[in-house]
Amino acid sequence: MDTMRCAADTPAPLGAAKDGASESAMLKDKIKVLKKLYPHARSVLLPALYAAQQLYGWLSEDALEEVSRLTGVSPAEVKGVVTFYSLFKTRPLGRNVIYLCTNVACLIMGADTLEDFLHNTYSLSNGETTADGRFSLVIMECIGACDKAPAMLVNDDCHFNISMDNIREILDNYK
Amino acid sequence: MVKLTINEQEVEAGRDSTILEAAKSVGIIIPTLCHTKGLEAYGGCRMCLVQIERVPRLQTACTTKVNEGMVVFTETEEINKARRAVLEFLLINHPLDCPVCDKAGECLLQDHVARYGASEGRFAEGKRVHPENVNDPFIVRNMQRCILCARCTRMCGEAQGAYAISVTGRGAHSFVEPFSGDRYNCEYCGNCLTVCPVGAIMSRLHRHSYRPWYVEKEVETVCGFCGVGCTTFLQMRAATIIRTLPKLGTGVNKGLLCVRGRFGYDYVESEGRLKTPMIRVNGVLEPVSWEKALAYITTRLKDIAKRHSPKAIAAIASGMCSNEDNYMLQKLMRFVIGSNNIDSTARLSYAPAKTYIEKIFGTAATANNISDIEKSDGIFTAGGDPTAINPVLGIQIRSAWRRGAKVVVSGQPGGLGNFIDYDLNSVPLHEETVLNTIVIGLAEMKGYTGKNPYIEKKIKALRVPCEPELRATGVLLENMEEAIDDLSRLKNPVVVVGPALLQSGIPSKNLFLVAAIAYLIDARVYLLSKKPNYRGLIDMGCVPDSIPGGLPVRPGQIKLKKGVTLTVPSDKGMNLFEMIEGALDGSLKALYVMGENPVFNLPDREKTEKALKALELLVVQDIFMTETTRHAHVVIPASAWSEKDGTMTNLGGRIQFLRKGAAVSTGRSEWRVIADIAKALGMNETYSDSKEVWEEITQISVLHSASEYEEIKGVGLMWPYGSVQFQGGAEDFEVEGLEILPEVPGRKTSEGCVVPGNKLYLLPERSLFHSGSTTRKSKAILSVSPEPYLAINTVEAGRLGLCNDDTVWVKTARGAAVVTVKIVMDCPEGVVMLSNTFEKVNFNALVGYAVDPVLKCMVLTDNEAHIEKL
Numbered sequence A: 001m002d003t004m005r006c007a008a009d010t011p012a013p014l015g016a017a018k019d020g021a022s023e024s025a026m027l028k029d030k031i032k033v034l035k036k037l038y039p040h041a042r043s044v045l046l047p048a049l050y051a052a053q054q055l056y057g058w059l060s061e062d063a064l065e066e067v068s069r070l071t072g073v074s075p076a077e078v079k080g081v082v083t084f085y086s087l088f089k090t091r092p093l094g095r096n097v098i099y100l101c102t103n104v105a106c107l108i109m110g111a112d113t114l115e116d117f118l119h120n121t122y123s124l125s126n127g128e129t130t131a132d133g134r135f136s137l138v139i140m141e142c143i144g145a146c147d148k149a150p151a152m153l154v155n156d157d158c159h160f161n162i163s164m165d166n167i168r169e170i171l172d173n174y175k
Numbered sequence B: 001m002v003k004l005t006i007n008e009q010e011v012e013a014g015r016d017s018t019i020l021e022a023a024k025s026v027g028i029i030i031p032t033l034c035h036t037k038g039l040e041a042y043g044g045c046r047m048c049l050v051q052i053e054r055v056p057r058l059q060t061a062c063t064t065k066v067n068e069g070m071v072v073f074t075e076t077e078e079i080n081k082a083r084r085a086v087l088e089f090l091l092i093n094h095p096l097d098c099p100v101c102d103k104a105g106e107c108l109l110q111d112h113v114a115r116y117g118a119s120e121g122r123f124a125e126g127k128r129v130h131p132e133n134v135n136d137p138f139i140v141r142n143m144q145r146c147i148l149c150a151r152c153t154r155m156c157g158e159a160q161g162a163y164a165i166s167v168t169g170r171g172a173h174s175f176v177e178p179f180s181g182d183r184y185n186c187e188y189c190g191n192c193l194t195v196c197p198v199g200a201i202m203s204r205l206h207r208h209s210y211r212p213w214y215v216e217k218e219v220e221t222v223c224g225f226c227g228v229g230c231t232t233f234l235q236m237r238a239a240t241i242i243r244t245l246p247k248l249g250t251g252v253n254k255g256l257l258c259v260r261g262r263f264g265y266d267y268v269e270s271e272g273r274l275k276t277p278m279i280r281v282n283g284v285l286e287p288v289s290w291e292k293a294l295a296y297i298t299t300r301l302k303d304i305a306k307r308h309s310p311k312a313i314a315a316i317a318s319g320m321c322s323n324e325d326n327y328m329l330q331k332l333m334r335f336v337i338g339s340n341n342i343d344s345t346a347r348l349s350y351a352p353a354k355t356y357i358e359k360i361f362g363t364a365a366t367a368n369n370i371s372d373i374e375k376s377d378g379i380f381t382a383g384g385d386p387t388a389i390n391p392v393l394g395i396q397i398r399s400a401w402r403r404g405a406k407v408v409v410s411g412q413p414g415g416l417g418n419f420i421d422y423d424l425n426s427v428p429l430h431e432e433t434v435l436n437t438i439v440i441g442l443a444e445m446k447g448y449t450g451k452n453p454y455i456e457k458k459i460k461a462l463r464v465p466c467e468p469e470l471r472a473t474g475v476l477l478e479n480m481e482e483a484i485d486d487l488s489r490l491k492n493p494v495v496v497v498g499p500a501l502l503q504s505g506i507p508s509k510n511l512f513l514v515a516a517i518a519y520l521i522d523a524r525v526y527l528l529s530k531k532p533n534y535r536g537l538i539d540m541g542c543v544p545d546s547i548p549g550g551l552p553v554r555p556g557q558i559k560l561k562k563g564v565t566l567t568v569p570s571d572k573g574m575n576l577f578e579m580i581e582g583a584l585d586g587s588l589k590a591l592y593v594m595g596e597n598p599v600f601n602l603p604d605r606e607k608t609e610k611a612l613k614a615l616e617l618l619v620v621q622d623i624f625m626t627e628t629t630r631h632a633h634v635v636i637p638a639s640a641w642s643e644k645d646g647t648m649t650n651l652g653g654r655i656q657f658l659r660k661g662a663a664v665s666t667g668r669s670e671w672r673v674i675a676d677i678a679k680a681l682g683m684n685e686t687y688s689d690s691k692e693v694w695e696e697i698t699q700i701s702v703l704h705s706a707s708e709y710e711e712i713k714g715v716g717l718m719w720p721y722g723s724v725q726f727q728g729g730a731e732d733f734e735v736e737g738l739e740i741l742p743e744v745p746g747r748k749t750s751e752g753c754v755v756p757g758n759k760l761y762l763l764p765e766r767s768l769f770h771s772g773s774t775t776r777k778s779k780a781i782l783s784v785s786p787e788p789y790l791a792i793n794t795v796e797a798g799r800l801g802l803c804n805d806d807t808v809w810v811k812t813a814r815g816a817a818v819v820t821v822k823i824v825m826d827c828p829e830g831v832v833m834l835s836n837t838f839e840k841v842n843f844n845a846l847v848g849y850a851v852d853p854v855l856k857c858m859v860l861t862d863n864e865a866h867i868e869k870l
């Protein structure tokens, strides 16, 4: 079993935000900083969306409109981008999100049994969340780790060479 | 130039052209799906694959540039196989519901499949399902049919600049959606449905009501909603307009339209259209025959001229009517009745602005090609949002910005919001200080050329604003300075002037300052015109002080061919405002109103109504009953824009044909009716069609004397219409308050403390969706913009404790109205806005006006507003 934290996804320390107003203010500041790092408003969009998702937990229509206002990219285009990438959450998901790859390499290496496992153990199907809010499952196309198939992401952590022997142990770490 | 061979034919093509263009130039058509005129090559559908010798794989003709010696084949077995495969992939998901698709018959997918085969896919899986959306008032979206060519999203973004739709989702589950996922809530230009090659984005207006082959007649005409004069095609069946259809690449608009031109045409078929003439008997308008109505008008006009004098008769011309209509009205007044009392609502701002600018720069100054705006490297606008007043002109500014032009906006940016480098949005009454600062800054950077001593002398007389005066504008000095810097560097600049510049503060000062900017950076000037033919009516002599062609009124004789002599009356004609005063003081007795609604379109409604009531004779020629016909003694049904032939002159001076499509009403062309009246009053000339009217115009107007009727065909005829004597030179002009600047808020004045920060001014909102009395009769337009609202900015709304959709009283010294609130981001502080569109609540009923002593334009008064929550 290999585990790796995706460097690019390491959340920037944003502090704890409770009420919506201070989250908005933080997002505004964050995007202001981001804007200085990129040449065009458009190139700020992905990191800006990611920042919004970290602050709010998921990307509501309001959040998309806010990102649109702050980046200058139109709301429709923001939505187009958000719905293209499966790592953006367009609805509230569980505390931990399992992104399980079932594309060719992973499938050959037994991803379907892992999917069955999740279904039997947690009654989880694609797109669903467990009743206690602990896990959500998102089935992915190739996540670029075919050489270590089957692979999955849990939140920001990558897990490789998963099997029926270690999946329970991995997931036990996520409460 | 490059030489290549396509299908064994030698072709010469420009170095930059693509194989697709080169092939087209010799009549070889390569099938395409994602490629379309006016948009950049995309290379997304692979329908246009061609074979190039010595290139291993098939290439897309729409993106591949030509090369010297290239050998290309466009129809081979291999290519056709590839095309068949492309189509087969598309048919995996395409529902093939052609029998119930409005696009069938003009669908590119259908045509290509018919030609290249793959009548159905070999895939056994079910097709994706995505229900048709019919919740939008204008656009029906059937994304099962979408082939993801991205023409629509590119059109909406690249061309229109609205970015309102986008491909959402991924893979086979990609659909083009607006943000809401439901209604579009966009600018509703309809340009996306112009380009959709299949039946995925369709107009709801004529849904399931026709098949393309039902179209019996198509006429090319110009849109009748604003001064841009977009070319559009009316498609008809049995005298009914089925749809308007722009053609990409055609006209000043190059095939783009705005919401009014695209969807607003249904007003012509509205039930409220007048059908028969009416005469008021015992206070009630009663239907009468045409003969009776015309006889009544002539008898009354004769009588009034005899009892009083011809000077007691006046006419109001129409920016909605053709040149021929306006010319004939002018002829009736000036040459038949013998009165120079003729004017129009162009007097409110367009006409005075045009006169003033032409006085400073000569007559060529305001005649400019609208489609050249996008080629300029910098645009300065003041006095209103071009994307609302003249939408397709506004789109040109957006596309210039996208190509790197600097855009500087004084005032509310509106639809230019995302296309601006400098947003100089000042608080009410302080725009002058901003303009003043820019002029002084530019003069310092650019220096004086001595070309126009009059304007330079006045620029030198300007006073540099002091610190508090600058601060009072609400615009940062550094913003102004950077803008000045960029403006001073422009090579091919444009200045756009809207009506609001003349309507508050000191009009002559504001206009002079903008003219000075244009002078210093050597810019072309465009005057926005909400009505389609303001420029034309001025050229037709529908102003008190000049005859057709623009020469000043000089009493005497004009000789036409066939021995006709016309006599120019000697009186000083009344302008629009003087007509109102004249009616009130009894010097005006009769008024002939053609296609205009002065009660509605002039501020101080009470005064206008009182004036009209005092008249002995009010004749109104219109297509609907209006606020003005309520006071009329005679009402004549007119023909609508789509029902007559003639010419129109757009705001840049291009004459174009207005062509008759359908005739729904029993109305008659305005000029014909007026010619009948003129004949009864002694005119000898007869005309069989509008062309003969035009020919007479060319005999009397020096401006049009060299023009050929036939030349108007196609792209129209551009000013100066072949004549050379119209370049004109600069003259001295008058400016009021050259050295003074607006009071600094908080400073003591004779009337006490002026603190604009706590005052609210009511200003007119010029909406994209409406253009006065016609659009409010369009069911289609009303479905997206059904009622009035009060626009207010976030800060003011917060101060007053208002939220969206709150109901409030707006009170001014002139009246009060109840209206709902809409919080608008770019509405400046100190301003609330209301449109003048709807019957019950409208701007003009709540404010007064004064006449500017220099420009003789209208200045708003009594527009300080109090807002109370209901």
Ligand code: SF4
Binding pocket: B152, B155, B156, B157, B160, B162, B163, B164, B165, B184, B186, B187, B188, B189, B190, B191, B192, B193
């Ligand atoms: S109607 Fe115009 S603004 Fe609306 S989506 Fe289509 S192209 Fe965009």
Ligand code: SF4
Binding pocket: B145, B146, B147, B148, B149, B150, B151, B152, B153, B176, B195, B196, B197, B198, B200, B201
């Ligand atoms: S809706 Fe029409 S224009 Fe837009 S991507 Fe689909 S097929 Fe192309």
Ligand code: SF4
Binding pocket: B223, B224, B225, B226, B227, B228, B229, B230, B253, B256, B257, B258, B259, B260, B261, B262, B390, B391, B392, B393
């Ligand atoms: S811009 Fe003006 S002329 Fe063009 S379609 Fe719109 S209203 Fe008509």
Ligand code: FES
Binding pocket: A101, A102, A103, A104, A105, A106, A107, A141, A142, A143, A144, A145, A146, A149, A150, A151
């Ligand atoms: S197929 Fe699963 S990571 Fe590539």
Ligand code: FES
Binding pocket: B031, B032, B033, B034, B035, B042, B043, B044, B045, B046, B047, B048, B049, B060, B061, B062, B063
């Ligand atoms: S037309 Fe060339 S790729 Fe679509």
